[in-house]
Each structure stands twice: as C-alpha cells, then as structure tokens.
Amino acid sequence: MFEREVYVGRRGQLASKIESGLALFLGNEEAPLNYRDNHYPFWQDASFRYFWGLDEAGLAATLDFDSGAETLYGHEPTLDDIVWTGPLPSLEERGERIGVADCRDRSRLAADVRAALEAGRPVHILPPYRGDGRLEAARLLGCSPSEVDGRVSEPLVRAVIAIRAPKEPREVEEIERAIAVSYETHTTAMRATRPGRYEWEVVREVEACHARHGSPISFPIILSVRGEVLHNHAHGNRMEAGQLVVHDSGATSPEGYASDITRTFPVGGTFDSRQREVYEIVLKALEDATAAVAPGTPFIDVYKTAARSQMEGLKELGLARGDAHEAVEAGAHAAFLQCGTGHMLGLDVHDMEALGEDLVGYDERVRRSELFGVAYVRLGRAVETDWVVAVEPGIYFIPELIDRWSAEGKFSEFVNWEAVKSYRDFGGIRIEDDVLVTAGGRRVLGRPIPKSVAEVEATMAG
Ligand SMILES: [Mn+2]
Incomplete structure (x- = not known):
C-alpha cells in the first residue's frame, strides 16, 4: 500500500468534485472457480483500490459528500478466519492504514444506505461488472438487478475518470516496475522460442518470470504463431521455422499497476525478407504514432497516424494503393488493421x-x-499530460477477411487484393510500448525492450 495520505488525498479530490449524496464503493468479493471455497486469484476492484487502498475481499466504503464522512465496512476477523488464514488486522487497523476512523460491521451497510435513500439523498454507484456486485448493489438500493445500470451515477463515474486518468509520479514508477518484469518476460520468450517447441513451453517460461518476481499477469498471456487472431489465448501450436510469434503480455507491480507490452519475433531467430518488410512497416508506424502522442492530441489521430503510416508502407510493398489519407478515412486500412492501436494504462x-x-x-x-x-478504437479523445497509454499498431492478415473482401472487391481502389492473397498465411505483427504523456510530448516508459530487427535477432541469438 501507499502511505495513508495518498488515499486521504485522493478521496479529498473526489469529495471536491460532487456536491451532495453518498458515494457507495463495493470492493470485489472472492470469485469461486468451481465451488465456493476454491477461488480465482483475488483481484480487487481498481476504483476501490485507488481510493480505499485495501487489497482484500469483503469490503465496502461510503463517502458522504454533504458531511464529508468516510466509512469503511467489513468484518472483524473471527477465530475461524484466523484458523484458516492466520492473524489478520482488525477492521479498525485496516481503516487506520487508509485514514478512515469510522469502521463498521458490513451488516450495517444496508441500513446506512437505506437511510440515505429514505432521506431522498442520491446514492452514487459505479457500474458493476460482476454478477455478485450487481446483486449486492440491487439489494442495497432496493431495486432489481436489471435496474442497477439505470442507477449508476454518471457524475461519480466522470469524477473517478477525471481523477484516475492523470497518473501520479508514484503510479508511473509502479508501471515502470511492471515493465521491468515485462523486459524479462519478453526477452525470455524470444530466447525460449525455437522451431519444434510448443507455444505453451514458452508460455511456461514467461509464467516462471512472473513467479520469480511475485508479479501476477495483468491479463491472459497472448503468445501465438497465429498472431492475426487478436485475442488468441490458446497455446497449443507447435512452432515452425518460417512462422512469426506475437507475444502480448503484461505484468503487475507490487501496488497493482499493469504493464502491457507486445513484441513479434521469428520462430527461427531471423526474419525472412517478407517478414522483415512488414515488420519494418509496423515498427515505423509505432514510431510515427508514438511521436504523435502529445497533450491535447486526440488519440484517434494517433490511431490514424499509425494506420496511414502502415498504408504508406504497404503501398511500397504493392499491397496497398491510392492516397493513404483517403484510404484511412474510407476505412480501407481495416483490411490490415481491424482493431484500435491503444488504450489507457x-x-x-x-x-x-x-x-x-x-x-x-x-x-x-x-x-x-x-x-x-475503427469502431474498435477504445480511446479516441484527446490525451492529457500525465496519462499513460499503450501504443500498439499492427498488421494482421486474416484469411477469412481476405477471402471475403477480395471476392467482393471491397476497397479495391486502396487494396491490391491479388497481391494481398499471397500473404494469406502470413499471420500478424503487433508491436506495443507503454507511453507517458508529458508536458513536452511523451516518454516511452521502462527499460527499452528489444524492438528493432537487429535487436530482436541479437536477443534470440543470445
Ligand atoms: Mn494493449
């Protein structure tokens, strides 16, 4: 945990943004895997962790915008809890760590929320994304689970976004700690890859890096010779010379912050000329897109910069034609880039x-x-100083898309389908860095992870 003042300060910021009512924060509960006491690894709700610090199940908290009162709700550890989990801090001790003096048993939460509702006061909640969170919100608000979405507080959502979007220096440090783990996982994956090995063998080595650092993955590992499948979480392929591996994974820092890095490398250790040509196009797009990141620049423009850069490069290869700007405005670049090129981190x-x-x-x-x-672009609006964004251009040759669009002659003024057909089995390439928006422009975070053709090949040879 950060020191108590961090959480006190964050809640103070939140309190200054909303005039009245009661904000209700529900922490996450343990999520059963196959029966009640066998859980997925616990993952705290990020907004709860951001404002209330505690990385444990079973907690809730309220912030009263009228009185300024802050209350933590949880359970006092029982002897049974201690038998199974060892000594636990009291609820009061947990409250003290985050600067909350008023700690109450969780059983009092329903009555406290009801009192606010009966007094006609707004109760502000964030959107639930788990079933149990939705049920709990419905129970507390006295509505049906399907009505909970209509009770979500847009003012609270907007206030939380405004506060969490710019990253404090301590948060940037945390993200860079996560990237330090990613440096190791990515160079390890490059070294562990060779023809005849299975994807899962490399994934196990990546997981071993995470284990050595006590750093959970921040999302399921993507490591596949089928890089054109965007969120491919299967690891069953035997890797053959001539194929490319897309490895997209992220680590978690001690305080729970994520990294998200992608590298693409050749199974055999050296790019063939066709792979190198496409790789250099994506790398140039990453450089162009990263250079476009600056305070006030809409991220949709960063995306379009990447898309145009790729279309220019593909023109030189004979796969694209016409004006790259017009091609991107028409959506023709989606023949090669079917997703966005980044998000906040x-x-x-x-x-x-x-x-x-x-x-x-x-x-x-x-x-x-x-x-x-273009509809899959997750982040379109202007980025601001201190935001951290992932920048991740890519070129994906999806056989089914190529077959369908070439048969339809779709975008044929911008795409040379006859040439593209010979790339039907190429796979995909994505390269992704994590970037801090600074007052002067941007800074690529973390120790640089091998990225140029020469660096990647040298890493694989070492
Ligand atoms: Mn990403």
Missing part, C-alpha cells in the same frame, strides 16, 4: 474500462466511429 490494463468504454475513451468532441475496424 494504470491499475487496469485497459484502465477504467469497467466505468464504461465510451465515457473513458470518448467525449463530446470525439465520437466513436461506426466504420468496421
């Missing part, structure tokens, strides 16, 4: 998306596009 790997992707990633100036591919 923080306690969540897609930071704050639990609060609603549109409220986090868009605003009244930048609206989500409905174009195929």
Whole structure:
C-alpha cells in the first residue's frame, strides 16, 4: 500500500468534485472457480483500490459528500478466519492504514444506505461488472438487478475518470516496475522460442518470470504463431521455422499497476525478407504514432497516424494503393488493421474500462466511429499530460477477411487484393510500448525492450 495520505488525498479530490449524496464503493468479493471455497486469484476492484487502498475481499466504503464522512465496512476477523488464514488486522487497523476512523460491521451497510435513500439523498454507484456486485448493489438500493445500470451515477463515474486518468509520479514508477518484469518476460520468450517447441513451453517460461518476481499477469498471456487472431489465448501450436510469434503480455507491480507490452519475433531467430518488410512497416508506424502522442492530441489521430503510416508502407510493398489519407478515412486500412492501436494504462490494463468504454475513451468532441475496424478504437479523445497509454499498431492478415473482401472487391481502389492473397498465411505483427504523456510530448516508459530487427535477432541469438 501507499502511505495513508495518498488515499486521504485522493478521496479529498473526489469529495471536491460532487456536491451532495453518498458515494457507495463495493470492493470485489472472492470469485469461486468451481465451488465456493476454491477461488480465482483475488483481484480487487481498481476504483476501490485507488481510493480505499485495501487489497482484500469483503469490503465496502461510503463517502458522504454533504458531511464529508468516510466509512469503511467489513468484518472483524473471527477465530475461524484466523484458523484458516492466520492473524489478520482488525477492521479498525485496516481503516487506520487508509485514514478512515469510522469502521463498521458490513451488516450495517444496508441500513446506512437505506437511510440515505429514505432521506431522498442520491446514492452514487459505479457500474458493476460482476454478477455478485450487481446483486449486492440491487439489494442495497432496493431495486432489481436489471435496474442497477439505470442507477449508476454518471457524475461519480466522470469524477473517478477525471481523477484516475492523470497518473501520479508514484503510479508511473509502479508501471515502470511492471515493465521491468515485462523486459524479462519478453526477452525470455524470444530466447525460449525455437522451431519444434510448443507455444505453451514458452508460455511456461514467461509464467516462471512472473513467479520469480511475485508479479501476477495483468491479463491472459497472448503468445501465438497465429498472431492475426487478436485475442488468441490458446497455446497449443507447435512452432515452425518460417512462422512469426506475437507475444502480448503484461505484468503487475507490487501496488497493482499493469504493464502491457507486445513484441513479434521469428520462430527461427531471423526474419525472412517478407517478414522483415512488414515488420519494418509496423515498427515505423509505432514510431510515427508514438511521436504523435502529445497533450491535447486526440488519440484517434494517433490511431490514424499509425494506420496511414502502415498504408504508406504497404503501398511500397504493392499491397496497398491510392492516397493513404483517403484510404484511412474510407476505412480501407481495416483490411490490415481491424482493431484500435491503444488504450489507457494504470491499475487496469485497459484502465477504467469497467466505468464504461465510451465515457473513458470518448467525449463530446470525439465520437466513436461506426466504420468496421475503427469502431474498435477504445480511446479516441484527446490525451492529457500525465496519462499513460499503450501504443500498439499492427498488421494482421486474416484469411477469412481476405477471402471475403477480395471476392467482393471491397476497397479495391486502396487494396491490391491479388497481391494481398499471397500473404494469406502470413499471420500478424503487433508491436506495443507503454507511453507517458508529458508536458513536452511523451516518454516511452521502462527499460527499452528489444524492438528493432537487429535487436530482436541479437536477443534470440543470445
Ligand atoms: Mn494493449
């Protein structure tokens, strides 16, 4: 945990943003895997952890915007708890760590919320994303589970986004600690890859790096020779010379902050000429997109910079044609790039998306596009100083898409389908860095992880 003043300060910021009512924060509960007492690894709700610090199940908290009162709700450890889990701090001790003096048994929460509702006061909640959280919110608010979405407080959601978006220096340090683990996982994966090995063998070595650092993964590891499958979590392929591996994974820092890094490398240790050509295009797009990151720049422009850069490069290869700017405005680049090229990063790997992707990633100036591919851009609005964003361009040759769009002659003024067909079995390439927006522009975070063709090949040879 950070020191108590950090959480006191964060709640003070929140209190200054909303006039009246009671904010209700529900921490996460243990999530059963296959029966009640066999759990998934515990993962605290990020907004709860941000404002209330405690990384434990069974907690809730309220912040009263009228009186300024802060209350932590939980259970006093019983002898049974201690038998199973060892000595535990009292509820009061936990409250003390985060600067909350008023600690109450969890059983009092329902009555306290009801009192606020009966007094006609607004009760502000964040959107639930787990079933048990939805049921608990419904029980406390006295509504049906399906009505909970209508009770979510947009003022609270907006206030939390505004406070969590800019990262404090201590948070940036945490993200860089996570990237230090990613340095190891990514260079390890490069060294562990060779023809004849299975993807899962490399994944086990990546997991061993996480274990050595006591650093849980921040999302399920993507490591596949089928890099064109965007969220491919299967690891069953035998890797063959001539294939590329896309490895997209992230670590978690001691305070729960995520890294999110992607590298692509050749199974055989050296890129062949066709792979190198496409790789250099994606690398250039990453450089161009990263250079476009600056305070006030809409992230949709960063995305379009990456997309245009890739179309320019693909023109030189003969896979694309026409004006790259027009191609991107028409959506033709989605023949090669079917997803966004980044998102915010923080306690969540897609930071704050639990609060609603549109409220986090868009605003009244930048609206989500409905174009195929562009619609998946998670972050469109202007980035600001101290935000941390992942920048992740890529080129993906999806056989089914190529077959369908080439048969339709779709975007044929911008895409040379005859040439693209010969890349049907190419796979995909993605390269991703984590970037801090600074007053002067940007800083790529962490120790640089091998990225150029020469660096990647040298790492694999070592
Ligand atoms: Mn990412």
